[in-house]
Amino acid sequence: MVEAWREWITSNEDALIDRLAKAVEIPSVSGDAKHRDDCFKMAEWMKKQLEALKVQVRQVDLGKQTLDGQQVQLPPVLFGQYGDDPKKKTILVYGHLDVQPAAVSDGWNTDPFKLVVNKETGQMFGRGSTDDKGPVLGWLNVIEAHQKTNTEFPVNLKMCFECMEESGSEGLDEVVIEESKTFLKDVDAVCISDNYWLGTKKPCLTYGLRGLSYFKVSVSGPASDLHSGVFGGTVHEPMTDLFHLFSKLVTPTGEILVPGIKDLVAPLTAEERKRYEVMDFSLKDINNATGSETTLSQDKAEVLMGRMRYPSLSLHGIEGAFSTAGSKTVIPAAVHGKFSIRLVPNLTPGEVAPLVTKYLEEEFSKLGSKNTLKIEALHGGKPWMSDPEHWNFKAASKATEKVYGVVPDLTREGGSIPVTLTFEVALKKSVMLLPMGRGDDGAHSTNEKLDKSNYIDGTQLLGEYLHEAANYSS
């Protein structure tokens, strides 16, 4: 028998989708100073939504940051509290309200800031649909479903929703550490819904995340851009230097060339390798998700380990070079190459940054260029691993069986949510990732989507998890 609160969710999907559409409409891009006001607008909208559901909301100011050369105010963190029954468990949930940049010119088929529902496939396209506005609203949907059906809420729910996750969660760590002594002191476990199933069919629980070190490498030469006819062949060109440097970072087959990185990775045991071999995943899943057949390996376990337990290095782009359509004959004066390294135990940003800096400086000096090199370590986060035997995971596993009828895979993930580690360290409680979306959702990419079924069933999953968690003794 399905309970009333779950039936309410199924019967009210249009209203819940409308809630998501309203959230997607606010272009809360945290990495772009031009959209900073929208991040504030997003936080304000969320505060009202929570208060309408009788959640007590406290807004914490994070001060200022320097962005695109301007001093701008950081958007606030929202702390919510729903229920304070000392007989109930207290679960902390975290999510983020900010999104990655998006523009139709990047290749979106529709306006990224308008939720477009494909009636046939059930796919709901929009920036933030799956990362992470859909999952955040899932928690609100659960509260509303219990209220509308007069169902007793199984736990005390505490919420932490921020607006800077896509830009390194600037300012959040300090606040979480501070609140861990007061507001978050009585939390029994933490649940974060901000990742994805491995493929498109089977749910999973995630007990590990890679960390991140993001670098900006600037090569500067002339004072302003030059005509390649007039100056080509006479000066050292920053672009040439940058291409040579970046070609030394990683091989086309994915091997990181920065000395010392490989040595820091925890060695693979035979037992651990087995976990990847048995995982419910095929190359077809990843090929479907990428829309190509470009995996680095044909071995399923190797591919999964490439995502979950090994570091990787991706070149993202160049700021300052010619980047639009057409054929401009320019020698860019100063170019800023961006790349990042995904980190796994035992690689930390603090250890990686000096290795990268030393290596790039050495390689640059070999180029014999008169241009100037500057290396900046931008945001970063340590990798995280939790214990999947904890009751927090058992509760989520049972909830998954109730909603989806299968035992979820226990996975690690390739992405980075640095605050996961902060919660674990500050609260000393189990932290778990309970994904709502699918592996092909395209978070951070063009045409990001969340399937309607994942939004609706996922909302039920979050609710069932809270009910199951209530059954365990802390």
Next chain:
Amino acid sequence: MVEAWREWITSNEDALIDRLAKAVEIPSVSGDAKHRDDCFKMAEWMKKQLEALKVQVRQVDLGKQTLDGQQVQLPPVLFGQYGDDPKKKTILVYGHLDVQPAAVSDGWNTDPFKLVVNKETGQMFGRGSTDDKGPVLGWLNVIEAHQKTNTEFPVNLKMCFECMEESGSEGLDEVVIEESKTFLKDVDAVCISDNYWLGTKKPCLTYGLRGLSYFKVSVSGPASDLHSGVFGGTVHEPMTDLFHLFSKLVTPTGEILVPGIKDLVAPLTAEERKRYEVMDFSLKDINNATGSETTLSQDKAEVLMGRMRYPSLSLHGIEGAFSTAGSKTVIPAAVHGKFSIRLVPNLTPGEVAPLVTKYLEEEFSKLGSKNTLKIEALHGGKPWMSDPEHWNFKAASKATEKVYGVVPDLTREGGSIPVTLTFEVALKKSVMLLPMGRGDDGAHSTNEKLDKSNYIDGTQLLGEYLHEAANYSS
């Protein structure tokens, strides 16, 4: 004694600057489909200006082209005729009315499409001020000066003004070849004002230009952009492939690595090297122009030859990658790298393209990537060299002495104006480049400028050249 028409130019500089300001205001960017209407507007404005000076104007339609995936109309070529006295020489002048792309976000200090005159330095900033709207208007100023002072015009002047020079002069060659049998049949010599002095002080005449081969190299992998956390370490990344490929094109010290290119370059003779050694030019000039000390050599002649008589390869940028401020963690799905090679005798686009394609395909196959490579040769033009002993050059040399009081250097240039060669081949007459602007004008770059004195004295130079040319027997 300075003649009346020259005095008129000096006395009317405000009106002449205003004419330039009006031309700069029209953003006639030929390489961007969004600005195609502005190219038409620019041609229309120019036609009116010419007709107001009693120049007979004929507009030639060039048909359509494909730009940014759209079918768009090519802007027209304007042919002008001023005077048809069979006793006078007929000089053909050429210039272009289109400009390179420009935006404040590229680093301009002022709106690129508003002419801003610095009263102290006399520098006039604006896209197209020096390349090539200022020089084109110089010819109009000369006609007006003669009319206003009732001075007999020394030659029959024929004009060819196009709007596609910055995008490979698409469609022009065929028209020039066609017109060479009719309208341009009686031309005695050709003068093009679309280049620059070597430095900032001494005028020059130019008898050689480099050609150009522009390439677009596309590497495609996944169907859409991917999250580097979820997919980093699992797939072949197009950016990694592109950086490896482009690092194989040219060394940081400017050596082109494409096999076969070097072998095609005409060998340097001791006598030729001497020409560069005696040229009135110092490293300081180029350092001032680039605002840096980044020359590939400390030897003046080597630097000049790097610009004038050797090929060069410049990497311009990447379309499809992350290119703005901030730190986006994306794996771009398809990236299009742009580079071009400046050509010298005996390198032609037809010979270079197969060498580049073969080499890049070989290097790509060595990468072991599952991504897809596509190489396109975009616009190109052959190099050009003329005879600097022709009366056309002698007339310009005398005119320079009259206006500037010095014998100009005889130079070759690094840039590419493919139509120069077309005129020479189609008309079988001497073609000369007579620059108006300075070496530090920043054509194609941010904060492009033309000095007021170069505009005013340069207008006088164009006029004196016509008077001197009239003195020689064809």
